Amino acid sequence: MADILAVLYARILRVDPADPQAASRDRFVLSKGHAAAIMYATLAECGFFSPAELDTYCRDGSIFTGHISHAVPGIEVSTGSLGHGLPIAIGMALAARMEGAGSRVFCLLSDGECDEGSNWEGILFAPHHKLGNLCVIVDFNKIQSFGSVAEVLNLDPFAEKWKAFGWQVEEIDGHDLIALERALSGVPAASGWPTVVIAHTVKGKGVSFMENNLEWHYRSPSDELLAQALTEIGA
Amino acid sequence: MRTTFIESLSQAASENPDIWLLCGDLGYSVLEPFAAKFPDRYVNVGVAEQNMAGVAAGIALSGKTVFIYSIGNFPTLRCLEQLRNDVCYHGADVKVVAVGAGYAYGSQGYTHHALEDAGIMSMLPGMEVFVPCDPMEVRAATRLIATSGKPSYLRLSRAGEPNLATIATDLRKPRILREGREIVILACGPIASRALEAAGELAGRGRDVGVVSVSCLKPLDEMAIRGVVRDASLIVTLEEHILRAGLFSLVAGAFAGDAVRPPITGIGIPEQGGKTSLAGSRDALLDAAGLSAQAIVARIEQSLARR
Numbered sequence: 001m002a003d004i005l006a007v008l009y010a011r012i013l014r015v016d017p018a019d020p021q022a023a024s025r026d027r028f029v030l031s032k033g034h035a036a037a038i039m040y041a042t043l044a045e046c047g048f049f050s051p052a053e054l055d056t057y058c059r060d061g062s063i064f065t066g067h068i069s070h071a072v073p074g075i076e077v078s079t080g081s082l083g084h085g086l087p088i089a090i091g092m093a094l095a096a097r098m099e100g101a102g103s104r105v106f107c108l109l110s111d112g113e114c115d116e117g118s119n120w121e122g123i124l125f126a127p128h129h130k131l132g133n134l135c136v137i138v139d140f141n142k143i144q145s146f147g148s149v150a151e152v153l154n155l156d157p158f159a160e161k162w163k164a165f166g167w168q169v170e171e172i173d174g175h176d177l178i179a180l181e182r183a184l185s186g187v188p189a190a191s192g193w194p195t196v197v198i199a200h201t202v203k204g205k206g207v208s209f210m211e212n213n214l215e216w217h218y219r220s221p222s223d224e225l226l227a228q229a230l231t232e233i234g235a
Numbered sequence: 236m237r238t239t240f241i242e243s244l245s246q247a248a249s250e251n252p253d254i255w256l257l258c259g260d261l262g263y264s265v266l267e268p269f270a271a272k273f274p275d276r277y278v279n280v281g282v283a284e285q286n287m288a289g290v291a292a293g294i295a296l297s298g299k300t301v302f303i304y305s306i307g308n309f310p311t312l313r314c315l316e317q318l319r320n321d322v323c324y325h326g327a328d329v330k331v332v333a334v335g336a337g338y339a340y341g342s343q344g345y346t347h348h349a350l351e352d353a354g355i356m357s358m359l360p361g362m363e364v365f366v367p368c369d370p371m372e373v374r375a376a377t378r379l380i381a382t383s384g385k386p387s388y389l390r391l392s393r394a395g396e397p398n399l400a401t402i403a404t405d406l407r408k409p410r411i412l413r414e415g416r417e418i419v420i421l422a423c424g425p426i427a428s429r430a431l432e433a434a435g436e437l438a439g440r441g442r443d444v445g446v447v448s449v450s451c452l453k454p455l456d457e458m459a460i461r462g463v464v465r466d467a468s469l470i471v472t473l474e475e476h477i478l479r480a481g482l483f484s485l486v487a488g489a490f491a492g493d494a495v496r497p498p499i500t501g502i503g504i505p506e507q508g509g510k511t512s513l514a515g516s517r518d519a520l521l522d523a524a525g526l527s528a529q530a531i532v533a534r535i536e537q538s539l540a541r542r
Contacts, residue, residue, distance in 0.1 A: 023298070070325060077296065078324060081316055087286045088321055091293020098275060099297070118317075121286035129278075
């Protein structure tokens with residue numbers, strides 16, 4: 001997911017840390033609100049606030065809660081209960097189309113949250129209203145809380161489902177920065193349909209002991225493991 | 236009430252180009268005038284209330300005022316978490332409008348009876364709650380919420396309700412439907428007409444009974460309510476709702492800390508978990524639930540005898 005946010009914030013989103021509420025901005029809705037740490041780090045890197053503030057993450061009195069909070073500059077909406085982000089993003093896309101300022105709306109879903117029926121209500125709605133200024137990205141890492149997506153509640157054939165609902169589907173390697181930029185640059189799609197980018201990712205990418213390991217959905221690394229992880233990703 | 240609502244909303248929308256209306260594929264023969272006049276700001280989202288509430292939040296967070304409309308439990312309970320998180324937590328300017336308060340959809344059965352909605356909406360942080368008793372209050376409530384800038388719940392009955400008094404007041408204040416001081420019946424919604432009937436019957440027996448419409452449940456104007464019951468030896472609350480978290484709970488809560496206060500008798504719909512609901516008109520179901528004018532009179536007489 002870090003790769004997706006890096007491309008979004010470095011190359012795609014028209015957002016300004018000096019004016020985070022500008023009416024004509026692009027919107028980014030992180031529906032998988034549990035991925036707060038990556039989101040906050042990205043915004044700090046982009047200058048929405050000082051990276052030093054990240055040290056308060058989850059501490060008493062901090063605005064940096066464990067699920068993303070709109071108290072943090074640059075965060076559009078607070079999420080955490082899954083299946084909420086896409087309908088909100090759809091509302092933003094409808095309003096943006098009415099305003100005519102060319103704003104685009106991007107919404108990042110997890111694969112596990114595609115179990116939520118509310119998402120499918122939205123997936124049905126967006127093509128019906130030809131919301132070409134809307135782009136959903138699915139962080140398809142194939143793991144959810146209790147195990148693999150295939151075991152818990154299978155999504156396959158995933159791309160075909162989106163196609164059948166009327167979406168413009170791009171299926172890419174979610175760690176390929178060039179592919180991400182190419183896919184996300186295509187919004188709004190010339191076809192006029194909403195776009196979904198199914199980003200095939202590896203959970204814990206780049207850290208040998210975390211990759212595809214469900215345990216690291218829950219655990220925090222010790223100082224020693226953190227140092228090892230940072231070395232492995234070349235930070 | 237539905238027609239008055241849509242007329243008032245259309246008026247507000249003609250004055251404010253930022254007002255939108257979403258419906259969950261309900262409102263046939265009611266919403267068409269708005270849809271015809273403001274096609275760009277009207278969306279039938281389909282039978283999908285969770286999406287409707289989230290979409291409304293997204294539009295509202297883009298600077299608009301969004302009304303969502305459906306029957307009783309659908310725009311409230313079905314999408315409760317969206318209202319809590321997406322609307323109320325963000326202070327999004329979304330107005331939830333439900334038709335079919337209480338037993339208004341009588342013979343349609345249990346799924347269409349809205350008996351807990353006002354209480355549940357009252358519990359949501361920042362949600363203002365309005366339960367008008369007649370078309371006059373519906374008009375005032377629609378105007379008020381269209382400009383309040385706050386998440387709001389508007390609980391409407393259905394059609395054909397008469398105006399219960401000729402004088403309108405500030406909707407946030409209790410509205411006196413009948414003067415009287417010894418017993419004061421605080422009522423919300425069209426059930427207030429039964430309070431007036433009961434008051435007439437009690438007056439015939441020599442009682443001095445006032446009837447007050449409390450259409451703004453939240454924020455409850457406690458000071459103004461204290462004013463209308465200041466001489467009362469009995470306060471009665473009457474609502475087409477269970478006796479939890481609605482008018483009775485709010486009024487009882489307001490007076491709970493008083494060392495000396497009149498007794499408060501709550502009259503509402505009994506909870507019927509696990510019992511099958513029978514077909515019946517609104518009137519028949521209210522009577523069966525113990526909310527006939529005669530039953531209200533009897534409850535009040537009992538309370539007076541117990542003082």
